Amino acid sequence: MAYDFWYWPTIAGRGEFVRLTLEACGIAYRDRAREDGADALMADIADHARGPAFAPPYLGMDGITVAQTANILFYLSERHDCGPSGMKSRYWLAQLQLTIMDLVAEAHDVHHPIGVDLYYEDQKPESLRRAHGFRHQRIPKFLDYFEYALQSEAGDWLAGGRWSYADLSLFHLVAGLRYSFPQRMATLMPGYPELDALHDRVVALPELQDYLSSDRRLPFSQEDVFRHYPELDAP
Template sequence: MTYDLWYWDGIPGRGEFVRLALEAGGIRYRDRARESEEALMADLGRERERPPFAPPYLVAGDLVIGQTANILLFLGERHGLAPEDQAGRLWVNQLQLTIMDLVAEAHDVHHPVAVERYYEDQKGPALLRARSFREHRMPKFLGWFERVLEWQGRWLAGGGRWSYADLSLFQVVEGLRFAFPRRMATLEPKLGRVVALHEAVASLNALREYLSSDRRLPFGDGIFRHYPELDGD
């Protein structure tokens, strides 16, 4: 089966977490919105019994699966991107849900008041939110993943193979380095295991071609945005 992935064109966003799993797993898919933005709006407007709320969503035959963690749960079980046992699959899903909490908080740094308003309309609250995020939330989340790796070993689910949660943590590190380079430079000496995981994912043979291709979209106006005034040591 060739899956249809639907996500906004031009930004990596939440869709990138799904792309990384599809690419690393060697899973055939079409990045439909990159073929036509108009097609995405038309597909979103289709009458469905179980419609997606918003991209990303994955069409797999008769299944339409929304929400990043839900899509990855499906791919993980079907394509061996997560442990085979139930406890292991639930653990990786828990890791992914925690990652998505961090992603949501990173987004809300530059949009703390209203999603529909421009960043320039909420700079004051964003400065306050950014300071809290840098000083408290980033070390809390990343420190927890560091401890998990201390317990589990090289990969978040233990064992000798990566899971989709490892790919997602790689993407978070990439995004935080882009959005908060000064803060990450301060934190990373205390996050040796997280940094090692990032390097290990970047070195995966299955991802090398994708990561160096133009299919890998750069950061910009998506979830992870770099505003120098929001960064700090």
């Protein structure tokens, strides 16, 4: 049975972390809002028939909703035996995924420091101020951590010899930061050779070739979590 996957149909957003895992693991799904539109998504959220989700992305299946990006990925990796298993790997990968999502939330808040209900243009001076700390303190602090996590494992991946959903997510995080802050990332990335190599290994994964070259992989855009405002970037 194919999962019903629900996310905003026109952006990669947080949904992309789920799409990458669904695709790389070969899990059958229907991208419902891309088939039926954003109105169908809003109607499904309001319906609550399978239990409420606070926000997309979520998976709907027989009588159950699984929401929250990291929770969806944890669920999929367990149910479909995709990626490393074993107690240590399970919680280690969940911990890394949650830290990835923390940085995604901060990347969003750079252009929305005052409120999600306001436009960027209505919080631009605050964004300029927040972007400075994000570029100089927050990105390096998180990337230091991910680089160390990769160094601390014997194999090529975050949990040893086999790729996992967290590796796919880390690839997308690096790609998103490069889209949003190209100048800053050009300065920083030479200091993170393991992270750079991981990004390239995910791009080259045979399991992702079909997806990455398809129109199912949505491009980054200015409506997304990762946005490129030149005034928020600097070397």
